[in-house]
Amino acid sequence: MIHVFATLGVLLVLAGTAGAQSGEVPDGVYIEKSGAGAYFLTQEQQSLYWNEREVDSGEVTCLEECIEIWHPLRAEASDQSLGQWVVIKRPDGILQWAYQGKPLYTFINDTFPGARLGDGRARSWNVLFDPIDVPAGMTIEATVLGFVLADHRGRTLYTRTPSTATGKQKALEEPDHWTPFNAPWLALDQGEWSIKSLDGVARQWAYEGRLLFTYKKDSDSHDVHGHGLDEEWSAVILEPAPALPSWMTVQQIDLGLAYANEQGLTIYAPVDINAIKVAQTCPQECMQEFWRPILPKAGDSSVGNWVIVDNDNGQKQWSYKGQLLYTHTRDMKPGEMKGNGIGVGYRIGDGWRIIPVETGQRRSRS
Amino acid sequence: MNDQGDRERWHKREMERRFSSRPLFVSTAALFVSILGLPVTATAAERNKLGFVVESWYTGIYDTEYMEECPEGIVIGNDEIWFNGLSPEQKDIETGSGTLQVLDLPRRPNQYLRGPNGEDVCWHPESVIDPPMRTITGKYSFGLNLDGNTDGKATPNTCEHGNFQTPDGQVSGVDNQLYRLMGCVYGYRSEGYLEHHANRERQDESKGIILIDIANVDDTYNDESVEVSFYLSATSLHFDTSGRIVPYGSYQIVKDRYGDSVSGKIVDGVLTTESGDVVLPIYGNDGATEMVLRDFQIEMEISEDGTRAKGLWAGYRPVLDFWDHIQKVQHDVPVGQYSCPAMYVAAHELADGYPDSQTGECTALSSAFTFDAVAGFVIVEDVKSDAERLAENITSVRK
Numbered sequence: 102m103i104h105v106f107a108t109l110g111v112l113l114v115l116a117g118t119a120g121a122q123s124g125e126v127p128d129g130v131y132i133e134k135s136g137a138g139a140y141f142l143t144q145e146q147q148s149l150y151w152n153e154r155e156v157d158s159g160e161v162t163c164l165e166e167c168i169e170i171w172h173p174l175r176a177e178a179s180d181q182s183l184g185q186w187v188v189i190k191r192p193d194g195i196l197q198w199a200y201q202g203k204p205l206y207t208f209i210n211d212t213f214p215g216a217r218l219g220d221g222r223a224r225s226w227n228v229l230f231d232p233i234d235v236p237a238g239m240t241i242e243a244t245v246l247g248f249v250l251a252d253h254r255g256r257t258l259y260t261r262t263p264s265t266a267t268g269k270q271k272a273l274e275e276p277d278h279w280t281p282f283n284a285p286w287l288a289l290d291q292g293e294w295s296i297k298s299l300d301g302v303a304r305q306w307a308y309e310g311r312l313l314f315t316y317k318k319d320s321d322s323h324d325v326h327g328h329g330l331d332e333e334w335s336a337v338i339l340e341p342a343p344a345l346p347s348w349m350t351v352q353q354i355d356l357g358l359a360y361a362n363e364q365g366l367t368i369y370a371p372v373d374i375n376a377i378k379v380a381q382t383c384p385q386e387c388m389q390e391f392w393r394p395i396l397p398k399a400g401d402s403s404v405g406n407w408v409i410v411d412n413d414n415g416q417k418q419w420s421y422k423g424q425l426l427y428t429h430t431r432d433m434k435p436g437e438m439k440g441n442g443i444g445v446g447y448r449i450g451d452g453w454r455i456i457p458v459e460t461g462q463r464r465s466r467s
Numbered sequence: 468m469n470d471q472g473d474r475e476r477w478h479k480r481e482m483e484r485r486f487s488s489r490p491l492f493v494s495t496a497a498l499f500v501s502i503l504g505l506p507v508t509a510t511a512a513e514r515n516k517l518g519f520v521v522e523s524w525y526t527g528i529y530d531t532e533y534m535e536e537c538p539e540g541i542v543i544g545n546d547e548i549w550f551n552g553l554s555p556e557q558k559d560i561e562t563g564s565g566t567l568q569v570l571d572l573p574r575r576p577n578q579y580l581r582g583p584n585g586e587d588v589c590w591h592p593e594s595v596i597d598p599p600m601r602t603i604t605g606k607y608s609f610g611l612n613l614d615g616n617t618d619g620k621a622t623p624n625t626c627e628h629g630n631f632q633t634p635d636g637q638v639s640g641v642d643n644q645l646y647r648l649m650g651c652v653y654g655y656r657s658e659g660y661l662e663h664h665a666n667r668e669r670q671d672e673s674k675g676i677i678l679i680d681i682a683n684v685d686d687t688y689n690d691e692s693v694e695v696s697f698y699l700s701a702t703s704l705h706f707d708t709s710g711r712i713v714p715y716g717s718y719q720i721v722k723d724r725y726g727d728s729v730s731g732k733i734v735d736g737v738l739t740t741e742s743g744d745v746v747l748p749i750y751g752n753d754g755a756t757e758m759v760l761r762d763f764q765i766e767m768e769i770s771e772d773g774t775r776a777k778g779l780w781a782g783y784r785p786v787l788d789f790w791d792h793i794q795k796v797q798h799d800v801p802v803g804q805y806s807c808p809a810m811y812v813a814a815h816e817l818a819d820g821y822p823d824s825q826t827g828e829c830t831a832l833s834s835a836f837t838f839d840a841v842a843g844f845v846i847v848e849d850v851k852s853d854a855e856r857l858a859e860n861i862t863s864v865r866k
Binding site for chain 1: 575576579580582584585586587589590591674675699701721723724748750753754755756757791794795796797798852853854855856857858859860861862863864865866
């Protein structure tokens with residue numbers, strides 16, 4: 102039996118008994134398919150997570166206080182392991198589902214359906230994600246634009262929308278910038294991926310019929326410098342990055358790209374508001390002098406990790422990954438970031454911080 | 468080529484090579500711009516310009532091996548002041564019976580929370596009174612004579628203060644109250660850690676990179692009128708395989724940020740400027756702030772082959788601006804060994820510039836910063852940077 106229903110614009114497939122991209126799943130686990138792969142949700146539409154340190158050490162270490170925040174995905178005594186889904190017994194005696202050797206959890210702060218607020222927490226928590234199969238020699242990379250198709254080194258792959266010349270011809274005219282992404286001799290067509298041979302010698306990969314190239318200015322994985330060049334080149338975006346609120350802009354500030362409001366003024370969030378309160382590094386008068394809460398306008402609604410919440414004053418206020426958002430009163434024009442670091446306290450990186458545009462992390466099966 | 472005559476001849480040849488033989492200069496510029504994949508504009512290539520990327524910069528601290536300039540010794544650190552105020556029982560608890568060092572928890576945060584209501588003293592520097600900060604009493608300092616006098620007496624624009632001589636004895640009346648304030652702080656001295664680490668971070672992360680753009684250059688060795696502007700780089704540093712910055716790399720500026728200019732001249736290969744207000748980016752030790760300098764001047768000697776430069780910039784740094792930075796790098800306190808409350812008091816006491824119109828108290832510290840730079844092409848033309856294009860792409864793809 103397969104139930105299909107739309108929530109938050111995402112297609113959810115109840116796959117309790119049906120095979121899906123990621124195979125069979127236990128009862129109460131659902132697959133949320135995206136262009137780049139599949140996410141996994143509980144019946145309450147809470148995202149599932151795993152912890153890198155647990156996987157690296159091979160031991161369950163999220164115990165006691167930790168499981169008050171990260172709730173183990175519990176299994177019943179009657180549950181049987183199912184393919185790559187295995188029931189494990191934790192040191193505290195709780196039965197827990199693990200997928201591909203990863204004990205699974207939900208995050209207490211995921212308070213709305215499909216939220217992934219725990220992704221990247223403590224540099225060890227990752228949302229459970231199963232990428233689509235791509236041909237050998239290709240990978241999927243997370244970038245500021247979303248999940249993109251990449252070569253084996255993680256360099257973004259691009260297609261060109263032909264205008265006056267084909268992508269191949271144009272690329273040959275600009276050999277310094279664009280490199281055809283060639284296929285090995287033994288490679289075969291696979292799904293949306295095909296192999297073309299324009300000159301009868303070299304075999305070049307194509308995606309949905311369009312030739313694939315790398316861009317030489319992309320020096321690191323996650324780079325997408327070629328996207329939008331000449332209004333013709335596009336990264337192969339398998340899944341766009343989470344949407345942004347309509348009023349939000351992205352600005353270049355001294356620390357790179359960061360989120361800003363509609364006037365281009367930098368947005369901030371306190372990393373640990375409790376630490377700020379305890380050390381009184383920005384007491385009430387500091388709050389009133391320096392910080393203006395970002396309040397939603399009529400018609401605004403939560404988008405992805407950008408959520409409208411109630412603040413301590415009973416007002417609605419925008420938040421990002423659970424942290425309330427503010428602008429700083431001394432920032433007068435786009436690019437300024439005079440609020441960054443206020444109330445830092447003893448801990449590096451604490452206090453009010455800009456919100457950098459995330460470059461994302463690689464999603465892989467391993 | 469130490470002889471002055473040789474040097475002049477070399478610069479004459481270099482000038483001829485760069486400017487008389489314009490196609491070479493143009494093509495070189497075009498090559499580097501082309502590598503970046505940027506359109507080459509006629510103005511970019513034809514304007515007679517010199518450019519430099521600042522490789523490293525330091526607060527101008529003149530320190531000697533036996534610390535004659537700090538006869539009272541190194542500044543007392545925050546941890547020491549806090550620790551001395553504890554009872555033996557508290558010391559035992561806070562140090563885990565002697566096993567916890569200054570950077571360990573909970574000793575590290577607790578040393579700050581010593582205000583009368585447990586508040587952090589770096590954000591409430593007037594909540595406690597610490598022992599006075601030990602400051603420089605030496606005679607020599609790097610820097611410039613910013614106020615024009617040599618006796619240190621108050622003027623309409625300055626408060627009475629002590630003057631220095633340059634270490635070579637050539638210049639008297641040097642104003643550098645920031646050095647007087649910071650010169651005995653362990654972390655800021657040459658054997659300290661903070662500024663070396665900040666420079667390493669700037670290079671490693673290519674953040675806070677200052678670009679110097681010298682325009683209207685007709686003669687690289689002697690030119691009576693040039694325009695000097697300061698920018699933040701939008702381009703990562705170009706290194707060779709040994710980790711050194713490659714001369715003549717191309718650097719795009721971050722538009723609509725920084726960009727203050729001062730007029731200057733080049734005499735015998737040394738650039739000096741008139742004074743003007745300049746804001747520079749600061750990055751390092753996890754702090755990203757701004758350095759405001761009133762009456763900014765720069766003195767920079769360009770190497771004989773034109774590939775490097777070194778010198779200092781100086782000016783009056785508002786105490787509020789300085790303090791904003793100190794607070795935001797609060798985690799430097801135990802590493803650098805100083806006390807926020809003592810430094811806050813001393814900074815106000817030592818301020819020697821820009822008297823407040825109401826109180827007459829000075830609000831800015833004369834200061835100097837030494838730097839090294841590498842020649843580069845500074846691209847100030849209105850070319851869309853990678854970051855700008857990416858910002859547009861993000862908003863178009865994600866909405």
